[in-house]
Structures are given as C-alpha cells and as structure tokens.
Amino acid sequence: MNPTRIVEAILLASETPLAPKEIARASTDLSTKDVEDAISELAREYEADDRAFQIYPLGDGYQILTRPEYAPYLERFDSITRTNKLSRAALETLAIIAYRQPVGRLQIEELRGVSAAGVLRNLQERGLIDIVGRAEGLGRPLLYGTNEKFLDHFGLRSLEDLPQPQELQIALRAEE
Amino acid sequence: MNPTRIVEAILLASETPLAPKEIARASTDLSTKDVEDAISELAREYEADDRAFQIYPLGDGYQILTRPEYAPYLERFDSITRTNKLSRAALETLAIIAYRQPVGRLQIEELRGVSAAGVLRNLQERGLIDIVGRAEGLGRPLLYGTNEKFLDHFGLRSLEDLPQPQELQIALRAEE
C-alpha cells in the first residue's frame, strides 16, 4: 500500500495531532522518514489541487484542518443551521418546567418518556430556564425553573399569569 | 470563492453527514443543485487522485470517510475511536423497529419472546431510534421508529436498502 495514502488516512481519522514517529507505528514497513516525506508530499498535493484543507503542524504533530479563508462560511453555516424555533422536544420540556417548577430531570423524563439531558442544555443556552435549586434525597438532583426572560418573551408579569386551560393533563395542573 | 471548495470545507469540518440542502445555507450564492454538483465533482477528484478518503452517501446526507482498505492501519491508534458493535438483542430489536415502525414495546416483546425495556432504553441512549408517537388505546403506549443515525450506523441511504421479506423466504426455504 502506498505509504502516502496510509498517512493521509491516519491524519484524517485521528482525533489528536500525531507526530511522524507515532504515525510510523501503523506499519512495520513505515519509517519516521517515510512519514515525514509523505506529509510533505500530501501538503504539496493539497496546495497544487487548491484543496479547502491543508496539513498544519500542531505541537510536534500534524493535523488536517480547513484553511482559514473558509472560516466565514463555516460560521455562517453554524448560525443558520441552528434554528430560531424550539424543537418539539424542547417545547414540551419547557411546558413541563413552566407548569411544574421547580422540577428535576427525572420527573421530566418520566412525563415525556425520553431522555431530557440535551434538551435541558439547549433551553439553558437559550436562556429560558435556570437551575433554581437542588432536591432532597439521593444525589441531590438539580431542579429547573423558568426565568425572567421566559416571562418577558410572552409578556407575562408573573407565573400566575400563565394560562391554565382545562385540557391540561392533571400532572401539569396547578394544585388547588 | 469556488463553490466546490466551500462544500469541501464544510464537509471536512462536520462530525455528521450533511444534506445538500443544509450545506447550501453556508452561502447565499449556493443552491442545492450547486452543492450536489460540487459533491459529484469532489468525489471524482478524490477518485482520480487516489485519496485515502471518499465522500459517501449516508441517509439524506454525505460525509467524508476513509476508504475501507485503510481500516487495518487505523486500528492501533488510541486517538482513532471505533464505534462499539451492537449486541444481538439490540440488532434484532432494531430489525423489528426498521420493518414494523411505528412499533410499540409490546409488539417487539411478542416478536422476540423476551422483555424489551432495557434494549429500547439502550438504543434510545445511543440515538439509533426515536419515539415517533403514541398508539391509541390503554395507556397510549409509546411507538418507536428508526432515524438518520440508524442509517448512518449501518451505512444505508434509506430503509429500502434493507432486504425485502420476500428475499428472505428464499433463504428460509433453502435451509429446509
């Protein structure tokens, strides 16, 4: 197998920068010198082909990274792919928190039947919920509640203004 | 900037397969068609240049992945993680969900003759199945379905890549 291609595969798949000495362990036929030559060869090819990526030295290792001039496209891509709307899961979780607060992750998961960890992080990043305390008992789990920004968004003055429709399932209804 | 290079940068910088429609959002000058053309062009280039990686279709999206012949060289690196193989229980449960979706826990248990609660939780945590709804009737049981990550895990473009039940009949008869 062509050593340049082996080095290319390793550089692409590795999570950390790898030094030529480390890369050489991939095959008994591969010397550190071979790896160094392969890296130079790949860098020349990427340059000549005008690839969107290049090999960059990091510490004593190397890594394939996108070229800096593409950063604006990646940034735009990131901000557009995150939407302005809440997902169904986030919306339901927010509803449970709003009506049941303070409420822990386990209770939310019991009500929705699915894991809530990712959704809770998302709602926190959006600034709609806060950690408002810890429950008693094993592991003292975190309790979540809505915050000022949540009220502001809907133009509510306090949680008491939150509508209490008849159709709300019992678990979410305000206790009489 | 050359649209093919923008697409290349975005594909390289993504941890998951991306659909052409999503990639097109990176630039206002980029249509879905442009992205599709760019992907074909890149695939041709990687092929012609004998790169150690290629663009592969997974579900609705595309991702840059190493070619299979380099897998043996990647095995001895700690910085290159392998995905854990699924257990037989998980595979059988996934097969049932893939063919019978949307499907509830009780149906799965009836088909396999064993409890499914633990396996379902595990598959949900690995993100290979989603809750896709609830059945009518007593307790409104949850219904499960497969998702994009399921397709990615098995290298499928769509559920149609799975064998059809008729093909299996032949296998059954051949064994008799």
Place this chain on the structure above:
Amino acid sequence: MEVIGKKVRLPSPAASRIVEADDRFVVELERFQGPLDLLLHLIRSQDIDIFDIPIGDITEQFIKAIEGVEDSVSLERAGEFLEMAATLVRIKAQMLLPRRDDLLEDQDPRSELVRRLLEYEFFREMAHALSAAEAERALHRPKGYVEPRPSPDMGELPLQLSLEEFVAAAISLPAPPERKPHRAPVRPVTVDEKIDLWFRVLKEKTRVPFEWFMRRWKTRIHAVMSFLAALELAKRGKVRLNQERHFGTLWVNRGESDEDS
C-alpha cells in the same frame, strides 16, 4: 461515486445457523436470545420440518435444555423460558386430546407457534444482515478532529414562539407513559419438588383430581410442573392417570407399588 449504501445482503443460509449442532442437549442458555431462539435452534439444528414439529420430542428437549434455568439467567429471563415450556406442554396436551367434532380439521394446535417461530426467524436473519452491514460501515472512519468553532450565542438568537403555541404544546403533552406492570417474581419450582408433593398427597388419598393441584397455585409454571411430575410418575408406574370421559376430570391414582420414591 463509490457507495457504502449498497444493498444489505442476506447471510447465506449456512451462516445463519448461529450455533452448530453440537451436543444438542447441552445448551448454554446465555447464548440464546430467549425461548424462541432456543426453540429455533433445536428445530433447525436437527433439520426438523418446521411445519410438522414433533411436539413431544421438542418439548422434552426444551425442558431438558432449560433445566436449572433459574440458576443460569436472571429471574425475568427464566420466566420467559418457563412460559414457553408451559406453551409447549399445552400444545402437546392439545395434540393428545381427542379432536372435538366442532373443531375445524385444520386447527392444528401448533400453527400459532410456527407462525411466531417463522416471524422471529425473519428478524433473526435480518439482525445478521444488519451485523454484516455494521461491520462494513465500521471500516470507514470520519474526520477524527473537527476544529472547535465559536458556537453562535443561542441566547441572542431571536426566538419565534407565541404564547398560544406554547400553551398548545402544553395541552398536547400526553399523559405519562404506562408504568410497567409489576410482575411478581416466579419462585423457581422443579419437577422433583412436585413429584415429592404427589407422593405426600397420595399417601393420604388413593386418588386426587388434577384440578385440585391447579387450584392451589395460580401461576402457570406450577401447573406445568405438576403436570410433568404426574406424567413422569405415570411413566415410572408410580401413579395411574385416568379420565372417565373426554374433557372430564383427570384423576391421579395411587399406583400399585408406591412404597417409596
């Protein structure tokens, strides 16, 4: 373009035999996914026609295979195997019983089981095909390192959500998912235990209706084990079974030579 997304291929029929036909009475239960898997193994490894299962032999082999099941697997899994044993014994009993005239000729007591086995076999084969696809996919590695990028500040993204939408979502929240009904743990019970019990009862009475035994334990597995114990004792000549008329009471009679066990 090269394609991973080739069609998933089915395993060759030979490869689909998960376990070779080794000593078929020594089966490690942990290797099996459950009772259907074990049953299929017994049938396929002996080249038995699945549409004409010799239910007596298979039942015997199955019960032999799950002997001591409660020691080798969890209680819940043991219950799954025992339930299948009960089903097999029921089918066996139905096959022994005289056909009632009002039953349709094609009402084979085995047909439901055959349907379940074939259906399960389909998904078992599919699991094999998926496993092969998984292995092939695992040969491809994605970019290992993706440069961290400043994540757009979510807090600053304008949120599109009206109070009406929010309340509608709250209303549409379904009632919490059903709780798994609590299953009382099955106390493991053996045929031997039941044999002892028959002896003790038959010391005091010369004959006992089988139902008398059934009434005392509500779980099926006790009934099954009692039935198997009675059959075993009849085989050894320790008891006689008789039924005065079809579908009537099954009597368990003290045998002629019942001095000891």
